[in-house]
Amino acid sequence: MNELLVASIPQVGGQIAAFMLGAVFGSFYNVVIHRLPLGQSIVRPASRCPGCGEAIAPYDNIPVASFLFLGGKCRHCKSPISLRYPLVEAVSGLLALFLFRRYGLHPQLPIEFLFCSLLLIITMIDLDTMEIPDVLSLPGIVLGLAFSLLTPRLTFYQSLLGIFAGGGTFYLIAAGYSLVRRKEGLGGGDIKLLAMIGAFLGWQGAAFTVFASSVLGMIVAIPLLWRSGKGLGSALPFGPFLAVGAVCYLFWGELLCHWYFSTLLGM
Numbered sequence: 001m002n003e004l005l006v007a008s009i010p011q012v013g014g015q016i017a018a019f020m021l022g023a024v025f026g027s028f029y030n031v032v033i034h035r036l037p038l039g040q041s042i043v044r045p046a047s048r049c050p051g052c053g054e055a056i057a058p059y060d061n062i063p064v065a066s067f068l069f070l071g072g073k074c075r076h077c078k079s080p081i082s083l084r085y086p087l088v089e090a091v092s093g094l095l096a097l098f099l100f101r102r103y104g105l106h107p108q109l110p111i112e113f114l115f116c117s118l119l120l121i122i123t124m125i126d127l128d129t130m131e132i133p134d135v136l137s138l139p140g141i142v143l144g145l146a147f148s149l150l151t152p153r154l155t156f157y158q159s160l161l162g163i164f165a166g167g168g169t170f171y172l173i174a175a176g177y178s179l180v181r182r183k184e185g186l187g188g189g190d191i192k193l194l195a196m197i198g199a200f201l202g203w204q205g206a207a208f209t210v211f212a213s214s215v216l217g218m219i220v221a222i223p224l225l226w227r228s229g230k231g232l233g234s235a236l237p238f239g240p241f242l243a244v245g246a247v248c249y250l251f252w253g254e255l256l257c258h259w260y261f262s263t264l265l266g267m
Contacts, residue, residue: 014104015097022096022113023063026089029117033088033124036133051079063089084124091120098251111147112250115140115200119243122193126239132189137196144199154202162198166206170194190238197246205249208256212245213238 032042034050047056054076060066067086074081095116103109118140126132141163148159170191198206221236248256 015100018100019093019097020063021093023089023093025096025113025117026092026120027061027063027085029092029121029124030085030088032121033128036121036135037125037129037131049074049077049079052077063093088120088124092117095120095247102251108151108153111151112200114143116247116250118196119246123240123243126189126237130237132193132239134189134192137189137192140196141192141199144196147200158202159199162200162202162204162206163195164198165203166198166209167191167195169206169210190242193239193242197242201246201249201253205246205253208249208253209242209245212248213241216244217241 028042031047035042045055047061048054049056051074054074057075060070060075062069064086067081070081072081072083073079096113099109099113099116103112118136122132122136125136145156145159145163148154148156154162194206194209197209201209217236217238220241
C-alpha cells in the first residue's frame with residue numbers, strides 16, 4: 001500500500017505541474033486576447049489594470065490564485081477584474097492537465113496543447129470582436145500541416161486533405177448562402193479556422209467539427225436569440241462552436257463516433 005502511494009507521488013506532482021504551467025500560458029493568452037484586436041504589442045508594456053493603468057505586480061499576477069486572493073478586484077483602484085481572466089487561465093490549465101494525463105511527456109503533448117491554445121484564444125477574440133484574426137488561423141494552418149510530419153495522429157496527406165475538406169466545405173456553404181440570401185453568412189475567418197482544424201485533425205476531424213458545431217450552435221443560439229428578442233438572422237460568432245467541436249473530437253472523437261453509429265444508427 002505504501003509502495004503504491006510513493007509510486008503515485010511523481011504522477012500527481014506531474015499533473016499539478018502540468019496544470020500550473022498551462023495556467024501560466026493562459027495568463028499570457030489573456031494578454032493576447034486583449035491586445036491583439038487593438039493592434040498593441042503582446043510583449044510590452046507589462047500587464048496593467050485596465051481601470052487605473054497601474055502595473056500589476058508579479059505577486060498579483062499568479063494565475064487563478066491572485067484573482068481569488070484579491071476578491072476579483074484591482075489592489076489599487078478596487079475596480080472589478082473580469083471573470084474571463086481566471087476562466088481562460090483555468091481552461092488552459094485543464095487542457096494541459098488532460099493532455100498530460102493522456103500522453104505524459106510525449107511530443108504529441110505540446111503539439112495538441114498548441115492547437116488547443118489557438119482555439120482558446122480565437123474563441124475569446126471572436127466572442128469579443130466577432131472576428132477571427134488571420135494572424136492566428138493562417139499560421140495555424142501551416143503549423144498543423146508541418147506537425148503532421150512529426151505526429152502519429154495523421155499523415156501529411158491526411159492533414160492536407162483536412163485543410164481542403166474543412167476550408168473548402170465552409171467556402172462552398174458560404175458561397176451558396178450568399179448566392180441564395182444575397183448576404184454574407186459564414187465569414188472568411190470561420191473558413192480559415194476550419195481549414196486550421198482540418199490541418200491538425202484531418203478530414204474526419206473537420207467533418208465531425210462541422211456536424212458538432214452545427215448541432216451545438218442550434219442548441220445554444222436559438223434560445224439565446226429568442227430570449228434577447230433578436231431574429232434568427234442575427235449574427236452570432238461561430239468560431240467558439242467550431243472550437244468546442246474540434247476539442248470534443250480531439251479528446252472523445254472516436255468514442256462519440258462509435259456511440260453515434262452503433263446507438264443511433266444501429267450500425
